[in-house]
Structure formats: C-alpha cells, structure tokens
Amino acid sequence: MLDHGAAPPVEESATRKTSALGALTRRKPVEQLVAEGGQGEGGSLRRSLSMWQLTMISIGATLGTGIFVVLGDAVPKAGPAVTVAFVIAGLTALFSALSYAELAGTIPVAGSSYSYAYATMGELVAWVCGWCLVLEYGVSVAAVAVGWGEYLNELLDGTIGVTIPDVLSSAPGEGGVINLPGLIVVLLAMVFLLGGARESAVVNTIMVFVKIAALVLFCAIGFMGFKSGNYADFMPLGMAGVSAAGASLFFSYIGFDAASTAGEEAKDPKRDLPRAIMLSLLIVTVLYVLVAAVAVGAWNWKDFDGSEATLAAIMNDVSGQKFWGTLLAAGAVISIASVVLTVLYGQTRVLFAMSRDGLVPKVFGKVNAKTGTPRVNTVLVSLFCGALASVIPLGKLVDATSIGTLFAFALVNIAVIVLRRTRPGMDRTFRVPLGWTFPILGFLFCVYNMFSLDAVTWVVFGCWMAAGLVFYFLYGMRRSRLATAASAASAEK
Numbered sequence: 001m002l003d004h005g006a007a008p009p010v011e012e013s014a015t016r017k018t019s020a021l022g023a024l025t026r027r028k029p030v031e032q033l034v035a036e037g038g039q040g041e042g043g044s045l046r047r048s049l050s051m052w053q054l055t056m057i058s059i060g061a062t063l064g065t066g067i068f069v070v071l072g073d074a075v076p077k078a079g080p081a082v083t084v085a086f087v088i089a090g091l092t093a094l095f096s097a098l099s100y101a102e103l104a105g106t107i108p109v110a111g112s113s114y115s116y117a118y119a120t121m122g123e124l125v126a127w128v129c130g131w132c133l134v135l136e137y138g139v140s141v142a143a144v145a146v147g148w149g150e151y152l153n154e155l156l157d158g159t160i161g162v163t164i165p166d167v168l169s170s171a172p173g174e175g176g177v178i179n180l181p182g183l184i185v186v187l188l189a190m191v192f193l194l195g196g197a198r199e200s201a202v203v204n205t206i207m208v209f210v211k212i213a214a215l216v217l218f219c220a221i222g223f224m225g226f227k228s229g230n231y232a233d234f235m236p237l238g239m240a241g242v243s244a245a246g247a248s249l250f251f252s253y254i255g256f257d258a259a260s261t262a263g264e265e266a267k268d269p270k271r272d273l274p275r276a277i278m279l280s281l282l283i284v285t286v287l288y289v290l291v292a293a294v295a296v297g298a299w300n301w302k303d304f305d306g307s308e309a310t311l312a313a314i315m316n317d318v319s320g321q322k323f324w325g326t327l328l329a330a331g332a333v334i335s336i337a338s339v340v341l342t343v344l345y346g347q348t349r350v351l352f353a354m355s356r357d358g359l360v361p362k363v364f365g366k367v368n369a370k371t372g373t374p375r376v377n378t379v380l381v382s383l384f385c386g387a388l389a390s391v392i393p394l395g396k397l398v399d400a401t402s403i404g405t406l407f408a409f410a411l412v413n414i415a416v417i418v419l420r421r422t423r424p425g426m427d428r429t430f431r432v433p434l435g436w437t438f439p440i441l442g443f444l445f446c447v448y449n450m451f452s453l454d455a456v457t458w459v460v461f462g463c464w465m466a467a468g469l470v471f472y473f474l475y476g477m478r479r480s481r482l483a484t485a486a487s488a489a490s491a492e493k
Contacts, residue, residue, distance in 0.1 A: 025122035026482050028115075028357070030107055030423065051272035053201040054259040058280030060204040061255030061342035063211055067291055068147060068332045070252060072310035078245035079236040079301040083292050085245035086252070090285045092449055093253035095442030096409040097281045098432040099416045101274035104260040105429035106419070108269030111353030112260040112346070113412045118357070120418040121411070127476055129411045130354050131468035135404030135461075137347035138381065140254055141186060142388035143401055144339045149181030151332040154312045158326025182389030189341040190382035193348070194375055204338050211335025214328055215287050218311050219294045225318030226297035236301070247452035250402050252288060255339065256281045257409075261346040274430035344385065348377045358484065359476035403453050403461045410446035413439040 049057070071082070078085045103116045111118070114133055118126035153163040163169075168180045192203055235242060259276040266272055291311070298314050312332065316325035348364075352374050355365030368375040416432060416439045432438045477483065 025124070026480075027120065027122050028118045028126075028482060030119050030426070034107065034109065049201055049266045051268070051275055053205065054266055054272055054276035055280050056205040056208045057201060057342050057345070058256050058259040058276055059212075059283060060208050060338040061258035061346060062253060062280065062284045063208070063215075063255075063287065063335065063339070067215070067252055067288055068151065068311055068336060070147075070248060071292060071295060072304050074245040074249050075296065075301050075304035077237065077248070078242045079233060080231045080296045081235040081242050082245055082249075082296060082301075083289060084235075085242050085249050086285075086288050086292050088242070088246035088445075089250040089253055089449070090288070092246075092250060092406075092409070092442070092445035093256060093281060094285075095438050095445055096412060097256055097277055098438050099409075099413045099442055100257050100260055101277045101430045102416055102428060102432050103412065103419070104273035104277060105270050106426055108266065108273055109353060111350055112257055113408050113415070114350055115353055116415045116419075117411050120415040120422070123359075123477075123480060123482065124472070125411065127359055127472045128465070128468070129408050130350060130359065131465065131472075132404040132408040132411075133350045134347070134468075135464055136254060136401055136408060137343050137350060138385055139388060139404070140401040141189075141340055141343050141347065141385040142182065144336055144343065145182035145185050145385070145389035146179055148185045148333065148336040148340065149179055151312065151329045151336060152181050154329035155326060155333055158322050158329060179390045183386040185337055185340050186344065186382055186386035186389055189337065189344050190378055192341055193345055193378050193382075194373060195371065204342055207334050207338030207341070210331055211338065212283075212287070214331025214335060215291055217324075217331070218315060218328055219290055221315050221319055221324050222294040222298045222311075225314075226294065228297070230297055230300050233301075243448075243452040247402060247449045250406065250449055253281070253284070254401060254405050255343055255346075256284065258342050258346040261349040270427075270429045344378075344382060347381050347385070348374055351377055351381065356481075358479045358481040359472070403450055403457050404464070406446045406450045407461075410443050410450075413442040413446070 074085060075082045100113070103113075107116055107119055109115045111130070112133060114126055114130035117129040149164070149169050153169060157163050164181060167177050170179060256277060259273055259280065295311065295314055298318055304310060312325035312329045314325075315328050316322050319325075351360060351364040354360045355362055355377075363380070364374065364377040366374060366376055417436055419426070420436075
C-alpha cells in the first residue's frame with residue numbers, strides 16, 4: 001500500500017509556480033510515476049518478466065566485457081592487487097545496489113535512477129541523472145561491442161585460422177577504418193529486442209548460463225598454472241594504482257541496475273526487483289574475484305600489458321594448446337553479446353520513461369501494439385550505439401561509461417535519504433540497513449572512484465553534461481509534461 005498522508009496530490013504538483021527555480025525543482029509524485037507505468041504512445045509495455053528473468057537481465061548486463069576484456073587493462077595499473085581493486089569497485093557497487101533495491105521496490109518504473117531522482121530531487125537533477133544514464137548505457141553498449149570483436153577474432157583464429165583484418169576490426173587511430181564486428185553485434189541485439197521483452201529475456205538467460213560456464217572453465221584450467229610467486233610483488237604501483245584500476249574496473253559492475261529499467265515489464269516488481277538486483281550482484285562479485293585471483297596467479301602481472309582476449313590467452317598458455325582458449329573465446333562471444341542485448345534494452349527503457357515525461361522527443365515513447373516494445377526507440381538507439389562502437393577505441397569508451405555511471409549512482413544514494421525524509425510512511429518492500437549509513441558510504445565511494453579517473457575523462461564528462469544541459473534548457477524544460485500541465489492550469493485561472 002502507498003502512503004496517502006504525506007504526498008502532494010498530482011494537481012498540486014502540476015500547478016506549482018512556473019518561476020525558473022520552481023521549474024527546475026518541480027517533482028513528479030511517486031503515485032503518478034507508478035500510475036503511468038507501462039503507458040506509451042500508441043500502446044503499453046507488457047508485464048511478462050519473472051524474478052528469475054530479472055536476475056538474468058542484471059547478470060547478463062553485468063557479466064561480460066568487464067572481466068573478459070577490461071581485466072587486461074586493469075592489471076598493469078594495480079599488479080596482483082587487482083583483486084583489491086575489484087573489491088573496492090564491488091563495495092561501491094554494493095552500497096549503490098542496496099539503494100537501488102530500496103528504490104526499485106518503492107518506485108517500480110522503467111526510468112531507473114532517472115525516475116527516482118524525479119520523485120525526490122526535482123526535474124533538473126532528474127534530467128542530469130537521465131543524461132548520465134544515456135552515457136552509462138549507450139556508451140557501454142559500444143564499449144562492450146568493441147570487446148566482443150577481440151574474442152570473435154580469437155575464435156576465428158582458433159577454428160578456421162583466419163581473423164578479421166585490423167582495417168575492418170579496429171577503430172580509426174588504432175590501425176583500422178571501422179570496427180565492423182562491433183557494429184554487427186549491436187544490430188543483432190537490436191533484432192532480438194524488436195521481437196519483444198519476454199523473447200529477449202529467454203535468449204539472454206541461455207547466454208548467461210554459457211558465460212558462467214565459460215568463466216568456471218577458465219578457473220579450472222587457469223588454476224593448473226597457478227604460481228604463488230606471481231603474488232610476491234603484490235602492490236607494485238601503490239594504492240594510487242589500485243585506485244586507478246578500481247575506477248576502471250567499476251565498468252565491470254555496470255549493469256546490475258538493468259533490472260530496475262524493467263520495472264514496468266516485471267510481473268511483481270515491488271517484490272522481485274530488489275531480490276533480482278541483490279542476487280545478481282552477489283553472483284557477479286564472486287565470479288569476478290575468483291577469475292581475477294586465478295588470472296594473476298597464472299600470469300605475471302607485467303604480461304597483461306597490451307594483451308587482447310586475455311583470458312583466452314592465459315588458457316592457451318597454461319594448457320599448451322589452443323583448444324581451451326578457443327572454447328573460452330566461443331563462450332565469450334556468446335556471453336559478451338548478452339551484455340550488448342541487456343544494456344541496449346536498459347537504454348531504450350530509460351529513454352522511454354524520459355519521453356513519456358516530455359523531456360526527450362515523443363518518438364522514443366512510441367510502443368508497437370503488436371510486440372509491446374518501443375520499436376522506433378530501439379532502432380534509433382541501436383544505430384547510435386553501433387556507430388560509436390565502430391569508430392571509438394575501447395579504453396575511451398570504458399572510462400566515459402564509468403564516470404557517467406558513478407555520477408548516477410551517487411544521485412541514487414542521495415535519493416534514498418531524501419525519500420526517507422519526505423515520505424517516511426511509504427511501503428518499502430526492501431530497506432537499506434543501518435539507516436543513512438550505507439547510502440552515505442555509497443555516495444562517498446562513488447565520488448572517490450570518480451576522482452580516481454584521469455583528467456581527459458573529466459573533460460569528456462564535462463562536455464557531455466554541458467551538451468545535456470543545453471538540450472534541457474532549449475527543449476526539455478519547456479516541453480516537460482509537468483510544465484505544460486502547470487501552464488494549462490495557469491491559463492484556466
């Protein structure tokens with residue numbers, strides 16, 4: 001049951017003062033957010049996802065390029081202490097996951113942290129959060145697609161003895177003209193998503209089982225080459241290296257919040273969303289720490305520098321034959337594709353929610369009556385992400401994704417505190433333990449990791465946010481549904 005004693009009625013929110021400050025801070029009541037759930041232009045989303053499927057969506061969006069590819073970039077920064085870096089990134093994710101779980105069970109809608117911010121901190125903060133989610137989901141789809149191409153080449157080399165030439169598999173500036181595999185995997189994910197949420201969830205569940213099996217296989221083979229001496233110089237670059245690696249490895253945890261974007265397609269969102277978020281994070285963290293520990297034990301940390309398809313290379317080296325590395329590459333090709341599928345799904349649902357609120361064009365909110373999916377939205381987002389994947393190097397995409405995600409997660413932790421103060425009597429199917437302690441820690445961990453990223457990443461982030469604010473003030477601020485409702489109410493007076 002929702003609390004009826006503390007919330008302002010929808011009409012009151014719609015008729016708030018339209019001054020500049022009032023426009024920026026206008027909030028959308030929780031009741032209105034929930035009541036509009038699933039509604040789009042021309043149709044509605046379908047509630048067809050179970051708790052198990054929601055968990056698989058979160059694991060599918062999280063477990064992939066971060067461990068298969070980014071591990072090779074993180075080890076040279078942290079050395080064997082990359083396991084510590086994973087723990088730091090995992091703690092950041094854990095505190096934020098607790099906040100996500102509370103808000104997902106309280107406000108079960110498609111917009112994820114964007115909607116949570118809209119209900120607690122106002123329209124401008126919600127827009128900033130939504131714009132960060134576009135960076136998180138959209139750019140991470142491109143980053144994951146780039147990593148997919150590396151393992152595809154490893155698979156082709158191990159099976160038919162040929163690889164896609166650099167000119168067609170690398171971004172400009174890295175010896176290529178276009179990353180064709182990155183573009184192809186995004187378009188394949190688009191085709192699955194156009195079929196419907198339930199159908200996509202079934203495909204994703206199969207892919208998740210394949211990727212877990214691939215990582216368990218790696219641990220079994222890699223442990224055979226484990227050398228304790230590889231841990232002798234545990235932290236060669238000091239805590240600064242661990243912090244830098246942790247900030248990059250946070251990319252590995254991006255996606256656990258994907259279940260929250262399915263709030264309007266879940267059968268029982270208030271019960272199932274918190275469970276799916278926490279269960280997925282637990283499974284992913286255990287696998288990450290185990291794989292990282294085995295990888296560093298099997299290879300000297302200096303050997304990771306410049307390596308591609310790192311886990312497959314380690315398996316080839318340890319076993320002395322290419323069969324196992326090729327088998328892992330096959331698993332990686334399937335599992336990384338599932339990340340593209342589920343993260344792309346999350347991006348379309350965030351834009352769907354923002355479109356319904358009038359902050360982005362209506363085309364992103366149109367739902368196909370036959371499939372119950374935002375088809376035009378899916379095609380546009382897929383083409384954008386595919387274009388990014390085809391021309392931008394992996395490293396730049398990873399750090400840009402991480403900083404956008406960390407900023408959005410920081411806002412979610414604040415949203416928990418604000419909603420507890422303003423709506424203490426609301427029915428919460430999950431509560432973050434120890435009062436405000438964990439949300440505050442989550443916020444601080446996010447800020448710490450953000451400042452561990454390099455200056456170039458901050459410049460990119462600043463430019464992205466500036467572009468977003470320009471769009472909001474020229475388009476979203478005037479076309480917001482709350483703004484038009486307030487103008488209509490004023491005109492009637």
